[in-house]
Amino acid sequence: MIKIARIEGDGIGREVMEAGVAVLDSLDLNLDYVDAEAGRACFEKNGTTLPDETIEIAKKSKATLFGAITSTPGQKSPIVTLRKELDVYGNLRPIKSYAGVDCLFDDLDFLIVRENTEGLYSGLEEGDSEKAIAKRVITRKASERIIRLAFNQAVKLEKESVTCVHKSNVLKKTDGVFKECFYKVAEEYPQIKTRDYYVDATAMYLLTKPQEFDVIVTSNLFGDILSDASAGLVGGLGLAPSGNIGDEHGLFEPVHGSAPDIAGKNISNPIAMILSVSMMLDYLNEDYLAGQVRTACENVLRKGKVLTPDLGGSSKTMDVANEVIKEINSLE
Numbered sequence: 415m416i417k418i419a420r421i422e423g424d425g426i427g428r429e430v431m432e433a434g435v436a437v438l439d440s441l442d443l444n445l446d447y448v449d450a451e452a453g454r455a456c457f458e459k460n461g462t463t464l465p466d467e468t469i470e471i472a473k474k475s476k477a478t479l480f481g482a483i484t485s486t487p488g489q490k491s492p493i494v495t496l497r498k499e500l501d502v503y504g505n506l507r508p509i510k511s512y513a514g515v516d517c518l519f520d521d522l523d524f525l526i527v528r529e530n531t532e533g534l535y536s537g538l539e540e541g542d543s544e545k546a547i548a549k550r551v552i553t554r555k556a557s558e559r560i561i562r563l564a565f566n567q568a569v570k571l572e573k574e575s576v577t578c579v580h581k582s583n584v585l586k587k588t589d590g591v592f593k594e595c596f597y598k599v600a601e602e603y604p605q606i607k608t609r610d611y612y613v614d615a616t617a618m619y620l621l622t623k624p625q626e627f628d629v630i631v632t633s634n635l636f637g638d639i640l641s642d643a644s645a646g647l648v649g650g651l652g653l654a655p656s657g658n659i660g661d662e663h664g665l666f667e668p669v670h671g672s673a674p675d676i677a678g679k680n681i682s683n684p685i686a687m688i689l690s691v692s693m694m695l696d697y698l699n700e701d702y703l704a705g706q707v708r709t710a711c712e713n714v715l716r717k718g719k720v721l722t723p724d725l726g727g728s729s730k731t732m733d734v735a736n737e738v739i740k741e742i743n744s745l746e
């Protein structure tokens with residue numbers, strides 16, 4: 415039995431979790447789910463957005479599946495805290511265009527690997543209403559491991575190149591370390607092409623020649639911004655999955671939030687969650703099943719008959735999940 419922590423959270427997090435689990439349950443797998451709470455409803459019930467018990471359950475599981483939460487003013491972000499607690503240092507955000515989906519570019523397939531634990535999101539802020547300072551921490555240890563993860567993904571996905579994104583002309587010390595680590599780790603992967611770009615130029619290239627990218631590796635804030643922008647190139651949040659990978663744990667979640675504007679109507683698009691499930695299967699070394707789930711999603715999107723309103727359809731969340739399950743069964 416593989417233990418999976420299941421945190422559905424709030425709003426459409428619950429709907430897409432039901433859909434993702436339905437797809438998992440249709441596969442020949444021996445999973446043992448352990449439910450855990452986090453988010454706004456959890457805060458109202460327990461006085462905390464992330465109970466210690468949830469952290470314990472996630473730590474004791476092989477992988478965690480996370481829906482989405484509604485943030486609570488004045489309270490710590492449960493997802494950011496959970497990523498730190500599990501030391502899932504690498505945020506994998508695949509950017510892919512799907513046939514049948516109206517998007518800005520129909521030929522993209524690249525991966526953004528974002529450092530999850532330090533950079534400008536180290537939480538080291540001080541100051542007052544006159545002056546405030548945030549510290550940007552870049553360590554050799556964290557840089558080398560995220561860069562190695564990016565190269566390993568390039569090998570696994572059979573990608574030609576890895577691009578390091580930084581701003582070392584201004585952030586000479588911090589991004590000096592990051593860039594130096596990049597070329598040092600690159601020596602271990604002579605078959606992979608390398609290059610480095612400044613982050614501002616990268617923002618332009620993502621709009622002018624995004625086809626050029628295979629794998630991008632970058633620090634926390636740059637990765638956050640570039641990956642949201644990139645999701646916008648290929649059909650939006652309903653299709654954007656992500657994985658958070660560490661040496662001990664993996665946490666998988668759609669990029670989107672709890673979408674209060676559509677929550678409760680059962681019209682949220684479950685594809686981002688189902689693709690996150692596929693990434694979890696990859697992480698569990700169930701490569702074949704991961705591929706089946708991915709292909710089934712691609713087929714459902716290409717056929718365009720069962721789609722949620724965000725993609726121009728009129729189907730419900732579980733209709734799409736059931737259609738993905740039907741596709742999986744027809745692949746076998």
Ligand code: NAI
Nearest residue numbers: 482483484485493651652670671672673675676682683724
């Ligand atoms: P959001 O991602 O929840 O929604 C943005 C827009 O995209 C909305 O119009 C929503 O209807 C649409 N959308 C998102 N996912 C969709 C899906 N699967 N299918 C169809 N349409 C979808 O972001 P927003 O509105 O900025 O935040 C809402 C709440 O979620 C906030 O409390 C925010 O803090 C939280 N949040 C949580 C995240 C997480 O749990 N990882 C990530 C981002 C936001």
Ligand code: MG
Nearest residue numbers: 638639641642
């Ligand atoms: Mg973001």
